[in-house]
Amino acid sequence: MKSDLDALMQAKKLDAIIVLGNAEHNPPMYYFTGGGHISNGALFKKVGQEPVLYCNAMERAEAAKSGLKVIPLRTGAVDVLTKQPKDLFDEQGLASGRVGLYGTLDAGDLVVMTGAIKKAFPEVEIVGEPKEESIFMYAMETKDKAEVERIRKMGKITTEVVGMVAKYLMERDVRADEVLLKEDGAPLTIGDVKGKISLWLAERGAADVEGCIFAIGKDAGIPHSVGTPDDLMRLGQTIVFDIFPAEAGGGYFYDFTRTWSLGYATPEAQKLYDEVQSVYNKVIDNLDLNVGFKEYQKLVCDEFNKNGHKTPMHNEGVLENGYVHSLGHGLGLNVHERPWSRHNVSDDNILKPGVVITIEPGLYYPEKGMGARIEDSYWVRPDGKIELLAEYPYDFVLPMKKWRKK
Secondary structure, eight states, X not given: OGGGHHHHXXXXXXXXXXXXXXXXXXXXXXXXXXXXXXXXXXXXXXXXXXXXXXEEGGGHHHHHTTOSEEEEESSOHHHHHHHOHHHHHHHTTOSSXXXXXXXXXXXXXXXXXXXXXXXXXXXXXXXXXXXGGSHHHHHHTSOOHHHHHHHHHHHHHHHHHHHHHHHHHHTSOBOXXXXXXXXXXXXXXXXXXXXXXXXXHHTTTXXXXXXOEEEEGGGGGSTTOOOOTTOBOBTTSEEEEEEOOEETXXXXXXXXXXXXXESOXXXXXXXXXXXXXXXXXXXXXXXXXXXXXXXXXXXXXXXXXXXXXXXXXXXXXXXXSBSOSOSOEEOSSSSSEXXXXXXXXXXXXXXOTTOEEEEOOEEEEGGGTEEEEOBEEEEEOTTSOEEESSOOOOOSEEOOTTOOOO
């Protein structure tokens, strides 16, 4: 949690941190400010002291909503740091020590800025961290009740929109060649469906920030294929629908996946889905407090391997079919954050109270034109119980109301 930052800074021997960039869609800055229209800001925090936010004077009212101490500037804080960093560093009493840089910034600005800081303050050491292991990832790993309620609200919006998509598909007319039709009689495409998803999310205060996955047939067999816009919606093909919207303005994410086959499923696709659902259920039945997340990845790999599927734990190199990814990840201001579940991650990635995680086993066979994944998001509560944050049915075959199989 945010209260852990001072201890995390001390553990990394950081005397101060600077968070750069906009307040929206910038998790480290959003973590302090709560979003808002702040562009090219710079937040300074020294160990044991409250943060100070520098912003353009024209945005001072927006910045003040953060509740932080705000210092307005004639221009953007990033501009000041790239041209005259001494002004802000002197004001913050940072003539030496280790200073960590975080947030989002143009690479060119970052190079110029770090050069200007080093020239002005030779005794300041600028420190960077890999995103996966940064102090922010550790701080954000556990959530308080207010954060969880925001994720839960996003889960409610997400599942509502998923239900709307299912209803829309099931009510389509179907051509003789099993292609779904729009209201005007034209073929329904992946792009048409994704347009409705974005609209329905926006109407509910959510944003399709990174774009959802809505993939059919061969694309469903490639885990992060977002789907081909011109692909036609057809009966009897697997559809992987992975939707991960965030609060509008760059807040908390939800993450959710269902696999569908419209009208009917081939026996091979049904078997694939049943295997995924069986493993999913086994994981959920065995989730327990303070267990390493990677132990469940090992469980999934062993189960799929017994059924003849390749897995990351049993095969080296890049996998293109079988079980090709890890079981899940943490969820919050980033759609992917700690704890991680890869079978070879460090032992400190555990299911401790306060973490929000996804569970998402899947199997993929692009050469067979099919894939299947099931995903839900769970909260490890302070009392140790593990709670599903949004319920939704696990139906694989969606019945078409205006079509009967011959």
